Amino acid sequence: MQISAARYANPLTQLPGNVPINEHVDRLLAAGSPFVAVYVDIDNFKPFNDTYGYRRGDDVIQTLARLLCEQVDERLDFVGHIGGDDFFVIFRSADWEMRCWETISRFAESVTNMLGVDERLSGGYMAENRRGELSFHPSPTLSLGAVRVGPGDCESHREVAAAASGAKKQAKKRSRSGVGEPAGGCLFIERRRLGDGASHLFARPLVN
Numbered sequence: 001m002q003i004s005a006a007r008y009a010n011p012l013t014q015l016p017g018n019v020p021i022n023e024h025v026d027r028l029l030a031a032g033s034p035f036v037a038v039y040v041d042i043d044n045f046k047p048f049n050d051t052y053g054y055r056r057g058d059d060v061i062q063t064l065a066r067l068l069c070e071q072v073d074e075r076l077d078f079v080g081h082i083g084g085d086d087f088f089v090i091f092r093s094a095d096w097e098m099r100c101w102e103t104i105s106r107f108a109e110s111v112t113n114m115l116g117v118d119e120r121l122s123g124g125y126m127a128e129n130r131r132g133e134l135s136f137h138p139s140p141t142l143s144l145g146a147v148r149v150g151p152g153d154c155e156s157h158r159e160v161a162a163a164a165s166g167a168k169k170q171a172k173k174r175s176r177s178g179v180g181e182p183a184g185g186c187l188f189i190e191r192r193r194l195g196d197g198a199s200h201l202f203a204r205p206l207v208n
Helices: 002-007 018-031 045-052 054-071 096-114 117-122 157-176
Strands: 035-043 078-083 086-091 124-128 134-138 141-149 186-190 201-205
Touching: 018 078, 018 086, 018 157, 035 054, 035 096, 035 157, 045 054, 045 124, 045 134, 054 078, 054 086, 054 096, 096 141, 096 186, 117 124, 141 157, 157 186
Parallel strands: 141 186
Antiparallel strands: 035 086, 035 141, 078 086, 124 134, 186 201
């Protein structure tokens, strides 16, 4: 596993890439081990990257990678870097939800510290949009989509990835609509068993 992780490591963060992520998920599925898959995505990253430059953008990505690694139990959990501003975390820690919220909070604080005084006070910055017009852009925050995976719920990493990606999209949708503000970020948790017909979804905003 370590050889595969090193061979397919993301060059920016040195975290395991897609191949070792998929292999790790498939091993847990084959063993029948329950886990929680969390898809992590940075909101409002592209305008930040375009405005402040790729070096600052890389700083944001590396900051998130560090925070994720600090928030997991390396004996139980796994952090992978899908690419760009997308990460994948596999939790077996019982307190995984608290770890997610702590990551969201610490990321918001870290990004705020990268901005100037005016940007910190306003929660964002002014920059040109795609139409060349000056507009307000919120500071980068996190959207996390989580799914619980039990024995027999999924047959392969593809099903797990699809479910986690769907939960992440719901988190981003709620974040854009204001859920999770003002603290920044949103965790969307899929509450149904995978494979059930009905969808019972739950999201809780982070509140100071």
